[in-house]
Amino acid sequence: MTSKTTSLEVLQGGLLPAQRRQRIVEFLRSHGAVTLPQLEQALAVSQSTLRRDLDGLAADGVVERTHGGALLKQQGYSAFEPDAHAATELSPAEKRAIGMAAAAALEPHQSVIFDSGTTVLEAARAVVARNIPLTAVTNDLAIAQVLGAAPGIQVHVLGGQLRPGFTTVLGPSVIEGAAAISADVLLCGAHAVNAGMLSETSAEVAAVKRAFAQSARVRRLLVDASKFRAAALMRVLPLRTFDQVLTDDAISEADVEQVRTLGVDLLRVKP
Known part of the structure; x- marks a missing residue:
């Protein structure tokens, strides 16, 4: 397994919060958008925990929260189209x-x-x-x-x-x-x-x-x-x-x- 999560592969639990948030950011860099169910599958972590992670990343200005998921923030995003499946599940x-x-x-x-x-x-x-x-x-x-x-x-x-x-x-x-x-x-x-x-x-x-x-x-x-x-x-x-x-x-x-x-x-x- 590579250090970057670029697909919806199931990872082992037990990641530290900082590691988990880094995985989320890496997923967004590849896909542009993510939904809570996608992250739950990818990280094997509860949605309540993931909501806190996304809220923390949003507070840091890294992501933009949406109803049901998140989008990559402005930096590097102007030419990035969110994954079509993710877009369907957002809001x-x-x-x-x-x-x-x-x-x-x-x-x-x-x-x-x-x-x-x-x-x-x-x-x-x-x-x-x-x-x-x-x-x-x-x-x-x-x-x-x-x-x-x-x-x-x-x-x-x-x-x-x-x-x-x-x-x-x-x-x-x-x-x-x-x-x-x-x-x-x-x-x-x-x-x-x-x-x-x-x-x-x-x-x-x-x-x-x-x-x-x-x-x-x-x-x-x-x-x-x-x-x-x-x-x-x-x-x-x-x-x-x-x-x-x-x-x-x-x-x-x-x-x-x-x-x-x-x-x-x-x-x-x-x-």
Whole structure:
């Protein structure tokens, strides 16, 4: 076994707190994000102990706590995309609540662009549960599969190149396809929101989001409170591009004020 923990291998218990925290940091350097169940499996330590470890690392400015796990802090993080599986498990209740609110705002027979991402995926699941007829456009294969299970939803999947390790399709073909669309609503996700700007770790992902924003009359941003954090590498769009931000009630008052100062409607949901 190497000195670094770069996979979900089960380690022997009995580590000192300092050793345990170092293992956590090493995992985050490899994966960008971690959930409590992942750490419990990797370190064979109780979740209550791991919560204290993460809280201590957060107090030291090393990690950023989220509901259900942690993210690597700003240093070395602007170009790092969290592991897709970890991203799914971070803030799950918040994402479900935001997705349900986004789905509730849609009207039957609207045309809707579903951007990629775990929170938008929850919106897709909530739309299917509502059983309303829609025309959907997406570049995410997981979202397309969910929406395709509803007989009243016509799903258009934009073609291109599959992003390694993700279910997202990217590239010039997606952007060209988006340019031919005039949709009623865009449900968009983001890697980070900071200083009135959306940002992403990938230039290709950022380009697709910009194209989607140009192709919808109403733009709604779906982000849990943990997404209001240090900016990632690639700027995407100003926050004022969006008509509404849907987030959870853990958002800080400073971030609330920033959104409202930009004249963007803010909807806070309780998980």
